[in-house]
Amino acid sequence: MKVLVISPRTSGLGGVAQHVGKLVKLLRRDGHEVDVVSVENTPYLPVKGLMNPSFALAALAKAAAGRLLGRRYDVAHAHNVPSAPAMRAARGGRVLTLHGVFSEQVGYLHGGLAGRLGAWAERKALEWADAVTAVSRSAAERYRSLGFDVLHVPNAVDPADLPEEGARFFERQVVYCGRLSREKGVDLLVDAVKRVGANLVVVGGGPLERELRELARGDPRIRFTGPLPRAEALKIVKGSDVFVLPSRHEGLSTALLEAMAMGVPVVATRVGGNPELVEHGETGLLVD
Template sequence: MRVLLIAARFGGVSGTGQHVAGLYKYLTRSGFTVDVATADNSPHLNVPGLKTPTFALLSALAHAGRHYDVIHAHNVPQALIFKTTRGRKVLTLHGFFAEQEAMLRGSLVGAAAAALEKKALSWADSVTAVSTVVADSAKRYRPDIQYIPNAVDTEQLPKPLSPDQRMGVIYAGRLSREKGVDLIPELAKKITDVQFSIIGDGPLFSKLANESPSNVRLYGALDHSATLKLMNRSRVFLLPSRSEGLSTSLIEAMMLGLTCVATNVGGNVELLSEGRGYLADYGVTSLEAALREALLEGHDTSPSMKYARENYSWNAVVKRYVTLYEMLSSQKRSQSRKIESGSIRHTYRLLGRIHSSVY
């Protein structure tokens, strides 16, 4: 079976990028022929606000008329490729697209994002979501959303260190508003006897560098291996998100045996409920209380490690994608459709409205 995976990122510390890299590895291992289109190997404008929409448009044009057994797009903008290719089409939702765009760029852009999301869901033969809450949210547009979770490549994880070899609090991910990282300097000012480590890059890097006290260290963007090593030496993983799909970094932290603290939004609840970690309301006061409790010694993280490894490893999750692909491939293939340039232009205008920077 020949599969095309399309995503803005591949590998690295991005949750979506890690998901696509893991899916590629385990599909290939299962005997599939897999092509990958990402911004790393496809034309795009490397300009803030234009990278994703130009990648989505140019990839759709570059693959026009090509046939695959399955075309699998990751996140809403990449669904544009469905309009130019032939084969069964799968869209995976990695988060709350319209909600996050509204949070980052305002209500008008959020409304445009919601319109694009609704269209993209209608173009796909099957839609999956990486968390149950993302699936439930998208069902207002389409009721048959299938839950297939994010997954971690356990072969890449270092051996978990013992509790006496760990110290401090760590965050790893994108440095942007929806991740809530702007709260970390305030938390560090409240808990002054603990070292806070921040790994990642993004639009809030300069703000964090200017506002962080001396017990915060910003590492910037690191490769995945270096990130995992630093996480493994930390006691607590912090995820103060305003909005979240299903964080790959949080799953990795659970698998490594860190005590985890996260806001009670999105997939965080799915991962840390039933005593597998600490859930807090968004805000300094609630997160500070949860962090102080998490930093106490004596936490048994083995149940959360076991839960994460049993439910979110690629060995388990890839089987669900294989079943989906085989089911779609066995159905009558979609008839070849004439490529309508007007439809592409209309969708590109939506993408441009959503992703262009507002000055």
């Protein structure tokens, strides 16, 4: 089978990147021919607010050029709404996977007008697809309420990728691992840690890294590692006493799945797919 996979990212610590990167690896392992369109091989503008729109346009141009050259796929699989125009332009069956509620995330990050534009783009993407999947039940139900047939296919982790030994910077430590952006709520975690006197390790990078470092400035109990290779990041999660996911918006967190799979106690906000993974008081704690 010949497959085109379109995703803003296929590498890094982000959950979508981890999901798609693993999917591509397994498809190729099973003998399928896989082409990938992502920021790793497609031009885009690395500017806040312009990354997704610029990737969407460049990916569309790339897929359209492939169609003009006679390229045909059995499946064009787009991950999230910015990948949908390229999915539509490609020749082949169209599958759209949604890793959260796109319009809500865009509206939160960029305001009401952007949210309304996101809702329009979201509906168009759903209309273009022959099949739609969502990684969380909450997202699937949201899109079903708009009249679309959406299949719930949850994220997963491969135990073979998880380390046997952990690493730590403090005798006892709390850890966050993931993208440092507004919807992830890491500012709330930094502020909480400063109040209770715990040790915190923040693993990852993103647009809020400088702001978060400034928020924690002068506190020796808070350590930022910056972006790390995934294997190193997972060792730090494995070696921690608690993993915290303080998201304001969430799909179905790969980082939360990984922490739970490694036996690390978890605390997460009651948003998105988090309550689908964490049973409060049994498999972790949920907070509002």
